[in-house]
Amino acid sequence: MPTVYGLRTSGNCYKVQLLLDLLGRPYRWVDTDSAAGATRTPAFLALNPNGKVPLLVLEDGRRLAESNAILCYLAEGSPYVPADPWERARTLQWLFFEQYSHEPCIAVARFVRRWLSPTDARQAEVPALLERGARALDVMEDHLARELFFSGGVFGIADIALFAYTHCAADGGFDLSRWPQIGAWLERVRAQAGFSPMAA
Amino acid sequence: MPTVYGLRTSGNCYKVQLLLDLLGRPYRWVDTDSAAGATRTPAFLALNPNGKVPLLVLEDGRRLAESNAILCYLAEGSPYVPADPWERARTLQWLFFEQYSHEPCIAVARFVRRWLSPTDARQAEVPALLERGARALDVMEDHLARELFFSGGVFGIADIALFAYTHCAADGGFDLSRWPQIGAWLERVRAQAGFSPMAA
Numbered sequence: 001m002p003t004v005y006g007l008r009t010s011g012n013c014y015k016v017q018l019l020l021d022l023l024g025r026p027y028r029w030v031d032t033d034s035a036a037g038a039t040r041t042p043a044f045l046a047l048n049p050n051g052k053v054p055l056l057v058l059e060d061g062r063r064l065a066e067s068n069a070i071l072c073y074l075a076e077g078s079p080y081v082p083a084d085p086w087e088r089a090r091t092l093q094w095l096f097f098e099q100y101s102h103e104p105c106i107a108v109a110r111f112v113r114r115w116l117s118p119t120d121a122r123q124a125e126v127p128a129l130l131e132r133g134a135r136a137l138d139v140m141e142d143h144l145a146r147e148l149f150f151s152g153g154v155f156g157i158a159d160i161a162l163f164a165y166t167h168c169a170a171d172g173g174f175d176l177s178r179w180p181q182i183g184a185w186l187e188r189v190r191a192q193a194g195f196s197p198m199a200a
Numbered sequence: 201m202p203t204v205y206g207l208r209t210s211g212n213c214y215k216v217q218l219l220l221d222l223l224g225r226p227y228r229w230v231d232t233d234s235a236a237g238a239t240r241t242p243a244f245l246a247l248n249p250n251g252k253v254p255l256l257v258l259e260d261g262r263r264l265a266e267s268n269a270i271l272c273y274l275a276e277g278s279p280y281v282p283a284d285p286w287e288r289a290r291t292l293q294w295l296f297f298e299q300y301s302h303e304p305c306i307a308v309a310r311f312v313r314r315w316l317s318p319t320d321a322r323q324a325e326v327p328a329l330l331e332r333g334a335r336a337l338d339v340m341e342d343h344l345a346r347e348l349f350f351s352g353g354v355f356g357i358a359d360i361a362l363f364a365y366t367h368c369a370a371d372g373g374f375d376l377s378r379w380p381q382i383g384a385w386l387e388r389v390r391a392q393a394g395f396s397p398m399a400a
Contacts, residue, residue: 049342050301064289066296073289089264089273096266100299101250142249 001126005032005047005055008199011164013054013106014069016161019071021196023078035115066097067164071157080160082152090151094158097139098165105133107165109172130173137179140166144181148188155192163189168198202274205232205247209309211364212267213254218360219271223278235315240317267364268295272359280360282352290351294358297339297366300341305333307365309372330373337379340359340366344381348388355392363389368398 004020004027006013008114013074020027032038032053039051043145048055048065056064056073064070072095112122140162143150150158167186169176176183189195204220204227206213220227232238234255239251248255248265256264256273266333272295275281282288309329312322340362343350350358367386369376376383391397 014216050297050339062286064293066293069289069292069296072292073285076285085273085276086262086386089269092269092272093264093266096269097250099264099296100303101252103300139250155326157372163351 001026001059003028003030003056003057005030005044007034010034011110011168011198012103014198015067015160015164016054016056016070016074017158017198018164018196019074019080022080022160022192022194023074024194032178046177051101051127064175068099068157068161070162071095073139075157079154080156082154082156084152084196087152091156091158094150095161095169097136098158098161101139102133102136102162103165105129105136105173106169107173109133109174110165110168111172113173114171126173128135133169133172133174137166137174137176137182140185141179144185155189160184161191164198201226201228201230201259203230203257205230205255205257207232207234210234210253211310211368211398212303214398215267215360215364216254216256216270216274217336217398218364218396219280219357220281221272222360222392222394223274223355224394225274231294245390255375259390266315268299268357268361272365273355279354280356281356284352291356294350295361297336298358298361301339302336302362303334303365306374307371309374310365310368311331313371313373314371326373331378333369333372333374334378337366337374337376337382339381340385341381344385350386351393355389359385359389364398 004016006029008031010027032044034053038044041055047063052065054067054070056070072081082091094174109126110156112126116122119195121171147153149155152161163186166182204218206229208231217334227366232244234253238244238255245251247263250265252265254267256270263274272281282291309326312326336357347353349355350362363386366382
């Protein structure tokens with residue numbers, strides 16, 4: 001049984017939980033509070049020198065970091081990864097979009113607003129994060145006006161990755177009613193058999 | 201023949217040039233100066249709604265964005281992508297590391313120092329970028345103390361992705377002599393048959 005080191009309220013960690021629950025695969029979860037420094041200890045850095053969760057550890061001790069690489073690895077051969085080479089490439093396009101253009105705005109706005117003090121200097125970052133995050137949501141809305149899911153016409157790991165921080169974007173100050181296609185897609189994701197919600 | 205829209209001095213675009221040159225595949229290159237607004241025109245946004253280069257356009261008009269997704273697609277079936285599922289996952293781990301923990305510090309420090317005015321307000325970001333970028337280089341150095349390349353023991357797309365902004369990190373103010381394993385690896389990359397340098 002694989003082990004996942006993760007923080008339940010982190011969207012990046014939730015991606016791995018959601019995929020494993022959808023696959024119906026048993027796993028062990030080790031709560032690892034990155035916000036409290038648990039990923040910067042010598043013991044954790046020996047597992048992942050980049051000091052981040054989620055981290056997947058296989059039974060034989062092999063370790064894999066980076067949420068979206070973990071999704072690709074665990075989903076291989078399942079209906080959540082397309083078999084067609086072009087659709088696989090489009091899946092990866094959305095996974096890299098998520099980590100470069102979406103998460104650094106939408107997840108960070110949520111972190112600053114929910115986890116930091118209202119007087120923290122980083123609150124000043126929020127307006128720029130909201131502006132850049134809105135552009136990422138616009139790109140998703142544009143795509144969802146033409147397709148039901150993010151690649152291959154069916155639900156898959158690109159949807160899991162983008163769902164993780166989009167569904168809780170309101171925590172960061174985004175008003176999701178501005179993006180109705182996204183709202184409908186969020187419901188299509190929640191309707192998947194085996195869906196599990198993120199911890200509150 | 202595929203078409204690449206790109207800026208020759210962008211590391212993200214250079215990745216695609218380098219892979220295509222290593223593969224010996226002919227391609228058409230359309231210079232697209234993102235720094236001068238060429239990726240925000242209506243014509244370009246119709247090709248890539250996220251307004252970024254590189255963009256790969258196939259002969260039949262299909263389009264793929266995100267440099268590392270393009271690397272995966274073009275390298276499939278070549279020696280530059282491992283066949284083994286675990287090594288493929290490790291390749292992806294490094295590709296996501298590059299886009300999340302490396303490029304946003306090392307490429308951005310280069311951009312601010314080389315492209316913006318010395319009096320630009322964004323110069324204030326440089327010290328934090330140097331600190332976070334050094335952590336990413338430490339993670340690479342740690343890996344390279346144990347392995348010659350980033351996945352599968354042989355040169356591949358994880359090396360191409362990480363080479364793109366590491367080899368020119370001095371432009372952003374990083375002193376690469378602090379990371380001797382990285383220095384030796386840069387030479388191993390430059391020694392690959394078909395290697396082409398980034399435009400000056």
